[in-house]
Every structure is written in C-alpha cells, then in structure tokens.
Ligand SMILES: O=C(O)c1cc(C(=O)O)c2c(n1)C(=O)C(=O)c1cc(C(=O)O)[nH]c1-2
C-alpha cells in the first residue's frame with residue numbers, strides 16, 4: 187500500500203545529529219563516532235529468540251544492497267543500487283515515495299551500489315555512481331538540486347553515504363582502480379554549491395607532495411569512498427583514504443601520501459589538520475577507507491582519545507587523536523599475514539617482507555588477499571562490553587603479476603590483467619569468515635565465530651541488549667550473537683545474501699531491527715573465486731534486494 191504524505195517530518199539539525207535520540211539511526215554508523223552502536227535494549231539476549239519479521243519490501247533491484255536503512259522519527263529512507271531511494275513508514279512498511287535516478291546508458295559501474303542517504307533539515311542527500319550529489323525533498327522525494335561532482339566517463343564515481351556536518355554535505359570519490367586523484371569535497375546543503383575540495387594527494391608545493399616522483403601523483407589513486415567520522419569536540423573529520431594506483435608500488439615509488447591513510451580535516455575549510463598513513467607505497471589494493479572509530483579508552487594507565495581501525499592491511503590499529511597530531515599507540519595482526527614482519531614501535535610503520543609485495547614482471551603471492559583482513563564492511567564497538575566486533579576474513583591469499591600499462595581515462599588501470607588477479611584459499615582451511623570480538627584495552631581476542639563455508643562480508647552492529655547483528659555470509663542468514671560470549675542466539679534465512687548494514691530503531695515504544703538483503707559487488711566476486719576453487723561451496727547465492735524489518739513476537 188502507498189501511505190499518504192509524510193506529515194510532521196522532524197527536521198534534522200546539528201544538535202540532533204550530534205546527540206541522536208536512541209530511537210533513530212540518522213548517520214551511517216548512527217553516531218558521529220562511527221561506533222555502530224544502538225542504545226536500545228528491548229531486544230536482548232534472553233528474548234532475541236522471539237525476533238520475527240514484521241514487514242518486508244522488495245526493492246526491485248539486483249546487485250549489492252549495502253546501505254543502512256536510515257530512520258528519522260518513524261520515517262525510513264533506503265538507498266539501493268542503481269541510484270534509487272525509497273521512503274517508507276518504518277512501522278508498517280508502507281511506501282511514501284520512490285526516487286529513481288536515470289543513469290546514463292554508457293555508465294560502467296565497477297561497484298554498483300550505494301551506502302545510504304545523509305539527512306539535513308527537510309532534505310536527503312544521495313551520492314551517485316554517475317558522480318553527482320542529489321538533494322531530495324524528504325517529504326516528497328522531489329529533486330531540490332543536482333550537482334555534478336566529476337566526470338563518470340573518467341572513472342570517477344561515488345558509492346558512499348554523504349557525511350552531513352553543520353549544513354555541509356561531505357562526500358569522497360571512488361575510482362582508485364581507474365587512476366583518479368582522490369578527493370573529499372563539501373557542498374552547501376541548501377543549494378548544492380561546492381564549498382571546498384581537498385585532494386587526498388598533495389599537489390605541487392603542498393606538504394607530502396615529495397612522497398611522489400614525477401607525475402605519478404596526478405593519477406595516484408587515494409580515492410575516499412567511505413563516509414568519514416566526526417569529532418564534535420575538536421570539530422575534526424576523520425576520513426579514510428584508499429589504495430595507490432595502479433596497484434604495484436614499483437610504478438609509483440615513494441610513501442605516496444595520503445593513500446592508505448586517515449586524514450583529519452576541518453569541516454569548514456577542508457584543510458588537512460594532520461594525518462596518519464597506515465602503510466606506505468600501497469601495492470595490494472588495500473584501501474583504508476573505513477573510517478576509524480572514535481573511542482575513549484583507558485589503556486596503558488592513561489585515558490586515550492583513540493582512533494580504532496581494523497585495517498584492510500590485516501592490522502588492528504589503535505591510534506591516539508590529539509587536536510594537532512595522530513599518534514601510533516598499538517597495532518597487531520587480526521588475521522594471519524605474510525606481508526608484515528612487525529610494526530616499528532617508534533613510527534608505527536609496518537615492517538615489510540618484500541617477498542610478498544607485488545612487483546612488475548613476476549607473480550607475487552600475499553596473504554591476506556587484496557580484499558584484506560577486512561574490507562569496507564564496518565566493525566562495531568559496544569559501549570556496554572567495551573569490545574570491538576570485526577567482520578574478518580582468514581585463510582584467503584591473493585596474487586598477481588604487475589605490469590606497466592599506460593592510463594586510458596575511464597578504463598580500468600590496475601597495473602595487472604584483471605584475469606590475473608587471484609584469490610586462493612589456504613590448503614586445509616577449515617573456515618574463511620570470522621566474526622571477532624577484541625578488547626582494545628588489552629589487545630586480546632575475547633571470542634571468535636567461524637564460518638566454515640563462507641566469507642564474512644557485511645557490516646556489524648552492536649546494541650545495548652548485548653547483541654551483535656550481522657549478515658555477510660553466502661548462506662543468506664541474518665544472525666544475532668551474544669556480545670559477551672559469541673554464542674549465536676538467533677538466525678533468519680533471507681531472500682538473498684546480506685552485504686548490508688543492520689540498524690536498530692524504535693517507533694511507538696517498539697524496538698525494530700532492519701537490514702537490506704541483496705547480494706552483489708565484491709562479496710559476489712569472492713564467491714565466484716570460492717566456487718572456482720571448488721571447495722564444496724554452494725555456487726548460487728540468489729540475488730535481488732529486500733528490506734527486512736524485525737521485532738519481538740507479541
Ligand atoms: O579504489 C576505489 O575507488 C574503490 C571503490 C570501491 C567502491 O566505491 O565501492 C571499492 C574498492 N575500491 C575496492 O577496492 C573494493 O574492494 C570494494 C568492494 C566494494 C563493494 O561494494 O563490495 N567496493 C569497493
């Protein structure tokens with residue numbers, strides 16, 4: 187059924203984003219600190235077994251549905267692949283309106299997805315794969331403004347959910363596999379005017395430019411394709427930066443700032459306050475775009491305003507953020523890796539084993555694979571347990587033969603042949619996906635749940651009911667775990683595999699859990715590789731998107 191118009195829409199303000207009501211999920215990870223934690227606790231470890239679907243909604247789209255259902259006072263906004271936004275009554279599932287972008291016929295989407303819509307006042311903001319930012323009227327879905335960011339014909343596109351800070355719509359571009367020069371940019375939420383643009387690769391005369399040689403910086407990658415987090419006290423955005431381009435480091439000698447780094451940005455000007463580079467001269471497609479979580483830790487006898495980032499480079503990073511600097515605190519491998527021999531305790535730079543760094547003209551193998559210990563799907567932090575929950579992958583290795591290839595704008599530029607990219611499973615591996623729970627204070631793993639026949643490729647969400655929700659597996663299951671023990675307490679088979687982000691919200695006194703099921707993008711690429719390896723994995727993960735909403739059986 188189609189509901190009537192949206193009435194009494196609650197305008198989104200700076201205050202509401204800084205301190206969101208427990209009932210709502212209005213930012214990518216619910217709060218600016220990126221913790222992915224809901225304070226709702228009606229659904230808990232003892233009653234989660236009674237969790238049952240209350241409504242579903244077919245999106246009509248095939249491909250990877252990665253966005254969290256965004257909820258503002260009972261109104262839900264869901265972004266799907268192919269530039270669609272659906273507004274729904276979060277309680278009944280009735281549709282208010284739908285926006286469908288007309289994508290150009292000649293658009294090639296390497297990553298056909300959208301990770302969500304940002305909210306400000308009475309509008310929504312969508313970043314599109316044909317590289318526009320579009321503002322929609324939250325009540326009607328009508329386009330208010332539409333700003334071109336860059337040219338999709340040059341391999342510039344966007345998949346992220348915009349970060350909204352104080353009336354600014356902040357986005358970052360994808361295109362690391364097309365040799366773009368990455369950037370983060372802000373638009374005025376009112377009219378779509380560009381306010382600033384900061385390139386993630388410093389130009390001539392800028393600090394860090396000397397970490398590049400010759401002209402390499404112009405096409406050096408460093409795309410910034412995930413939503414940043416925000417420290418409202420110091421007014422600093424922490425934004426993750428992607429891989430260097432093309433992949434083999436030999437083709438772009440130097441540390442290559444600010445690829446595979448986190449940038450601390452001033453939201454008003456885009457000025458880079460400071461940075462931390464996780465690993466130098468990236469050669470593995472190890473984008474470090476998933477923004478670090480802002481967590482207050484009591485560690486080593488002192489209070490630390492930390493940045494916690496389980497990296498694609500297989501290292502669980504703990505950094506300290508100060509207004510002027512980011513300091514290395516600790517790091518350790520959370521899945522096995524043959525690339526790093528350790529971490530320099532002084533500088534925080536990982537120590538390379540050159541035998542596992544891709545080069546030109548010779549096949550090099552490395553573990554983990556180019557999808558890393560953890561790709562873009564987000565980890566979560568529970569304020570109740572004090573643990574960090576990581577969707578990790580173990581027993582995958584990768585490899586390729588580096589090649590010097592000339593850049594053709596708009597064409598894939600990997601520095602290897604696409605058909606040469608391997609995903610290998612370690613012989614005798616008894617599992618791949620791992621849901622891990624880490625204590626960031628002690629650096630100890632508290633529990634781990636293994637997935638014998640699947641990768642784990644979906645974001646994780648924690649709730650105050652001591653529950654961890656996650657999809658991410660090729661068996662179509664959506665699951666709830668006991669946050670303290672890792673015991674699996676509930677599961678629901680859905681229509682497709684889940685690469686989406688679980689959220690929780692409340693309407694009229696009832697707590698709900700929502701997720702998009704709809705398999706695709708790189709979870710499917712890994713699946714193809716697993717099936718090719720013929721290790722007893724079911725080939726077929728049905729596709730097609732459905733929004734699922736659950737509540738306790740009454
Ligand atoms: O370098 C880039 O610009 C870029 C962009 C994206 C994207 O926008 O989704 C991905 C990647 N890289 C990437 O390396 C990767 O593994 C990946 C997986 C996915 C996905 O949606 O499953 N996107 C991307």
Ligand SMILES: [Ca+2]
Pocket residue numbers: 362363428429471473
């Ligand atoms: Ca990439």
